[in-house]
Amino acid sequence: MSGKKPKQIAIYGKGGIGKSTTTSNISAALAEAGYKVMQFGCDPKADSTNTLRGGEYIPSVLDLLAGKRRVDAHEAIFLGFKGIYCVEAGGPAPGVGCAGRGIITAVELLKQQQIFEELDIDIVIYDVLGDVVCGGFAVPIREGIAEHVFTVSSADFMAIFAANNLFRGIEKYSNSGGALLGGIIANSMNTPFHQQIIDDFAERTKTQIVQYVPRSLTVTQAELSGRTTIEAAPNSAQAEVYRVLARRIAEHTESKVPVALNPEQLREWSSGWANQLVEIERAAERERVPA
């Protein structure tokens, strides 16, 4: 063991926002740049690392734990694109058991067996289900696990609500040595006002935008072929967007405590934006129909 401490980051975001896609592309870009990377999917669906392994599912830590009395963490680690270590926490079927406890158990197992040190990993990325509904899903941001948290959010209000909830979790754990916020990865940025909304939210919560990722057909095509954009379309503009993002994350050192909005502030903020959007819409309408 080298004794080197890996850089551990956690990526949160509302379900379906493009979190796993973004995370897998970051992992791929980092691996391409020569880093030893582990991607740790923390979602009972256990599909975070699919595009790193040609669309293939891998057995999860909890599948293995359920099958035998003693599990060697190595059995839960599978190699993906350019040697990325892929791990899925897994969890119960929808509607039964406690997925949060599953995440805690899976993270504990790898920590306990000192796998990161043994494999001499440079960067561990936890890809976590975004709504921090219970303590289990907050485990990667608690003391001793990840140091930096990034959130993937679109300009969609529900995605921003989920990001704000995450900020509340970070604020809470920041007093006890938990992870701090690195910034927002702004996803599906198609129009200038999408960017304005997310910029405004970042400013209000005293954080930063790490990268603007436009919505792109290239990503969809790559996903459908079971690969990341980095692998399937390495020369595309979108791949370059992910490379810049990955570089920023690799170089990122200073995270902060965000200032989460309280529910009332958040409501006021979103209704302010709703009015502005109506205005933008009306202006566009006036342009299309000249008097």
Place this chain on the structure above:
Amino acid sequence: MVVALKTRDTTLPGANEHAGSIERLRFACSIGAMQTAAAIPRVIPITHCGPGCADKQHNALSGANGNQGGGWGGGGVAPSSNATQREVIFGGTERLEELIEATLQILEADLFVVVTGCIPDLVGDDVGSVVRGFQSRGAPVVYAETGGFRGNNFTGHEVVTRAIIDQFVDAYDGPREAGLVNLWSLLPYQNTFWRGDLAEIKRLLEGIGLRVNLLFGPDSAGVSEWQAIPRAQFNLVLSPWLGLDTAKHLELKYGQPFLHIPQIPIGAKAAGEVLREIAAFAGISDTAEPFIVEEERKYYLYIEAFSEFYSQYRWGLPARFAIAADAAYALALSKFALRQLGLLPASVVVTDNPPIEYRDTIVAEFRALDHDTTSEVEFLEDSYLIHERIRAADFGHKPPLILGSTWERDLAKEIKGILLEVAFPASYEVVLTRSNVGYRGALTLLEQIYSTTVRRTA
């Protein structure tokens, strides 16, 4: 059953009396109600919980409390799913199904009651669907969700009772049998003397001409009594609050009326009052009277003999008492001590955390302890605070009488008091059939109080 969430003050412990932590408990957690099931003859609880839950509860309730034993189907007999991390993460319904299946093959009982602990209740196991599968096969199984965080074993008792009524006792809209009564009173096992007390209450009720579905203990016929619940003329709730929810439920379910008497009768005075009230409600005042007269005749002959000792003993008899017990015993014993022995209350604490909505009634009962004497009552669960109250109480110039639990052993030495273990946990007692209620129990209680008093000088 959902009870109100406890309020937690934000100030630090020590700065207030309700900071949340309590020491030296005076009840068990909700799954302690496994012993409610075990208290019914030929009924076995099946515990779906983590390792240690069932064992701790029954050891506390039936071992450290009167050394009562777990019973025919409770304690160490009760099967357990022994849920671990696997059942937390993936849910424990498959494990429960396997456990019930195996139980039905190996154990013989008239009814099995699945009680759940914190693990299945927290992760949301659909225990109902598992148990309904067995019910549809005709297996005598019911389920009660009794996770420890839901409340104490008093709460659990009501949940188990409700589960048996709703899942096992058939729907009934036939005629009711005059003179048949369902008794809802002391909490089995929690009350150290429940077996003997229920037997004495049954004797009194039969004495005045009623037939009783006693429901719990050696003097009950078991599940046949439970099945006869809907046929009863009325429900009798003989306790300040426990059983009231059940009686209200039965009123809704079967249109069955109920009579609520907060005072469990101890001694001739209370027994006469209570039995006359019950007889009037049941419409059997005529048959009741001769029994009461005969019981009083015998009772006062014993008291007459006792009065010589009482008036002539010169080495210090108590004049005032402190009591720390559940609402039922606190009220019943306070009334007896005051109205039949002439002892004044110095400190009264109710320890079973009664639901907020019933507390005013309990306070009112203590304010009307006798026609010329009132007492304040405090609701405390923390033994540190309870002991503070007893230390601060004014016992006059006579030795303090403490009607409490084993937790008061050291305190009794400290204040040179006379301790009678009448409340949970009564660890320095071995209790089989002894009773403290009715006519006979009152005399036994009197013997205990004054035997303990005279032994001080031995």
